[in-house]
Amino acid sequence: MASFGDDVKPDDIDQALQIAELRPRNYPAAQKAGCETWSTAWSPHGNLFAWSCGTRIVKIVPWYKIKYNRDVDDDNNGFINNHGFSHRTNSETNPTGRDSLRKTITIDAGELIWALAFGSSTAEMRPQSVNLNIKHFFSCKGLILATGLNSGRIRTWDVATGKLMLELIDHREVIRDLKFAPDGSLLLVSGSRDGTLKVWDIHDDGNMTKTMRGISKWVYACAWSPDAKLLASVGTQKTVLIWNMSSYQIERKLDGHFHDVVSCDFSPDGALLATSSYDTRVIIWDPYTGEKLKTLCHLFPPPHFMLAGGANGTYVRSVSFSHDGTHVATIADDSYVRFWHVFNDHNPEQIAAAPNALTCSFSPDGSVLAVGTRNGSVSFWGAPMRCETLQDLCRMALRRVTRSPVISKLPLPLRLKEFLEYKRFQF
Numbered sequence: 001m002a003s004f005g006d007d008v009k010p011d012d013i014d015q016a017l018q019i020a021e022l023r024p025r026n027y028p029a030a031q032k033a034g035c036e037t038w039s040t041a042w043s044p045h046g047n048l049f050a051w052s053c054g055t056r057i058v059k060i061v062p063w064y065k066i067k068y069n070r071d072v073d074d075d076n077n078g079f080i081n082n083h084g085f086s087h088r089t090n091s092e093t094n095p096t097g098r099d100s101l102r103k104t105i106t107i108d109a110g111e112l113i114w115a116l117a118f119g120s121s122t123a124e125m126r127p128q129s130v131n132l133n134i135k136h137f138f139s140c141k142g143l144i145l146a147t148g149l150n151s152g153r154i155r156t157w158d159v160a161t162g163k164l165m166l167e168l169i170d171h172r173e174v175i176r177d178l179k180f181a182p183d184g185s186l187l188l189v190s191g192s193r194d195g196t197l198k199v200w201d202i203h204d205d206g207n208m209t210k211t212m213r214g215i216s217k218w219v220y221a222c223a224w225s226p227d228a229k230l231l232a233s234v235g236t237q238k239t240v241l242i243w244n245m246s247s248y249q250i251e252r253k254l255d256g257h258f259h260d261v262v263s264c265d266f267s268p269d270g271a272l273l274a275t276s277s278y279d280t281r282v283i284i285w286d287p288y289t290g291e292k293l294k295t296l297c298h299l300f301p302p303p304h305f306m307l308a309g310g311a312n313g314t315y316v317r318s319v320s321f322s323h324d325g326t327h328v329a330t331i332a333d334d335s336y337v338r339f340w341h342v343f344n345d346h347n348p349e350q351i352a353a354a355p356n357a358l359t360c361s362f363s364p365d366g367s368v369l370a371v372g373t374r375n376g377s378v379s380f381w382g383a384p385m386r387c388e389t390l391q392d393l394c395r396m397a398l399r400r401v402t403r404s405p406v407i408s409k410l411p412l413p414l415r416l417k418e419f420l421e422y423k424r425f426q427f
Helices: 063-067 390-399 414-420
Strands: 018-024 040-042 048-052 057-062 079-081 105-108 113-121 142-149 154-158 163-168 175-180 187-192 196-201 207-213 219-224 230-235 239-244 249-255 261-266 273-277 281-285 292-297 316-321 327-332 336-341 350-353 357-362 368-373 378-382
Touching (some): 040 357, 040 368, 048 113, 057 142, 113 175, 142 175, 187 230, 196 219, 230 261, 239 261, 261 316, 273 316, 281 316, 281 327, 390 414
Parallel strands (some): 219 261
Antiparallel strands (some): 018 378, 040 048, 048 057, 113 142, 142 154, 154 163, 175 187, 187 196, 196 207, 230 239, 239 249, 261 273, 273 281, 316 327, 327 336, 357 368, 368 378
């Protein structure tokens, strides 16, 4: 079997450009268990990047320092930058804004870190009861960083100072993923190997508002829809769950994978959901109907479901949707990172060699993909970007506010409805 179809060779596909890299100072000696980069995180405006190399230390680095080859090792704690651009602008070398820092922040989380997530915060002061007027512990302005730990605990930190804010305790196993709601409510969802998802209200001193248990023994990942009304979760039972975040009930199950599903991400308009699995495939779904719209294969010919459900050498570890809504990035155990244009053909638009990759995430503007690896390093790749057609832009604008079941009932020509439902990629 091969990583690409018979009609395609790696040399025939455009090569992505690596623009920067972060490495532990003892690299490559760090290539051992306990030094993996399981998670990375971008701040909402993309000015900061958080990175853990599998140890108890997480660093919050100004992106301009990484991009322009500036020294990110402010406290000589073992992290260096490897590449960079040569041209700078005043706005990038002297950043301003609420999620900008001029130096690297180092946080010791106390134990192994498995998950990271940025959340935006505001000052809050309110009485706890009619008789008491106590200032809530959570009163930090700016950004917070949540860290999911090996013990099942979650610790949140003030990004500006690196100080501990809250410690959230209820999970019994490793925290595998953390996601803040995109609506600024500071609701945090955690997914754990104990098989549960928990919803925490950071505004309310980290109060746990709900525990959601699906069918998976382990929860690997979760993702909020852009309007914060739905949550997708994936785990060990081959099924993708879509949760209604008003009722905290399962709204639908998406069946189609043959192995554990380990990563998921919504498109920017919320109309599509991408899921990656150990079965060598990524599936693009309509999360509102459960329909499979496209399959991105990472092994050719596609393996029989018996092989796809076992050790096949091409586990797809992570998937991420770009800000433009037309590109997804994937990483797999065949040592490639792939950039796909969702609406064109079934071959990647760009590829790059990425051995031992574990996780990938697009920057908020979609121009850069961060890839974390087993040896604790993070590489940054320039992502393909293009000016999309007016048709595609109009579709994205409409789909941000209109679900596919509503579109199917509109008195529109069939071709137009199929285009708006992403069943037809050209109108």
